[in-house]
Amino acid sequence: MTLTSEGKLDIVRKFGRDEKDTGSAEVQIALLTARINELTEHLPHSFKVAHSRWNEIPEDALGENGYRILTESNEAGADLFVKQRRNLQLFFQGHPEYDTATLGREYQRDVRRFLMGEREDYPNVPRGYFNLSEKELLDRFRARAIKLRDENLMEEFPSLANRFPNPQGKSVAAAIFRAWLLKIAESKESKAPEAPPLQQIGA
Numbered sequence: 001m002t003l004t005s006e007g008k009l010d011i012v013r014k015f016g017r018d019e020k021d022t023g024s025a026e027v028q029i030a031l032l033t034a035r036i037n038e039l040t041e042h043l044p045h046s047f048k049v050a051h052s053r054w055n056e057i058p059e060d061a062l063g064e065n066g067y068r069i070l071t072e073s074n075e076a077g078a079d080l081f082v083k084q085r086r087n088l089q090l091f092f093q094g095h096p097e098y099d100t101a102t103l104g105r106e107y108q109r110d111v112r113r114f115l116m117g118e119r120e121d122y123p124n125v126p127r128g129y130f131n132l133s134e135k136e137l138l139d140r141f142r143a144r145a146i147k148l149r150d151e152n153l154m155e156e157f158p159s160l161a162n163r164f165p166n167p168q169g170k171s172v173a174a175a176i177f178r179a180w181l182l183k184i185a186e187s188k189e190s191k192a193p194e195a196p197p198l199q200q201i202g203a
Helices: 005-015 025-040 059-064 102-115 132-148 151-156 168-191
Strands: 068-073 077-084 088-092
Touching (some): 059 068, 059 077, 102 132, 132 151
Antiparallel strands (some): 077 088
16 A cells, blocks of 8 residues: 555654654654555565575675565575665565576576586575475486486476466565555655746746
8 A cells, every 4th residue: 555645644743743844763764664564565474485595695784784674584584675775775685586487497407507517516406396296206317317417318307397386476576566666656756846837928
């Protein structure tokens, strides 16, 4: 829900000295908090977003540098976080843009690169993506691939179903980006200078 004029006035009344006290630190912090909360208010309590095994910024480092964490997990750490500068800046450590098959395609690509000798180590199976029976098939293929290391083995790569029947991560990303862009548009609109009144020529 977009922060309405009435909502802003309620915040000013609650945190300001009077109804005109819109510039105090207490009011500005309260307004910023309300805008940030709007980014996640329509999200489910728990949702899945793909994470890279190569990227992690510790939560304490984010907090020390003025970032506010909005979503996190015990396994992946901070996921979505924001910082107010000229505009409200939005950051993901995960990959909300991934569709339901992206991780599987990337894993298959990395296996092929191993078989072709383009990488030294065999890629790890993405956690939480494949079910137990598929994981077993992949482990068997891994054993053969390490032993034979031949690109032609990719013709025998297991046929796997998508692990997320619904593109949940993508819909979550769309909801957040939509709310974020609305916040930026709302901020720019409120800062836009008013056009001077037009005067009729010859009047």
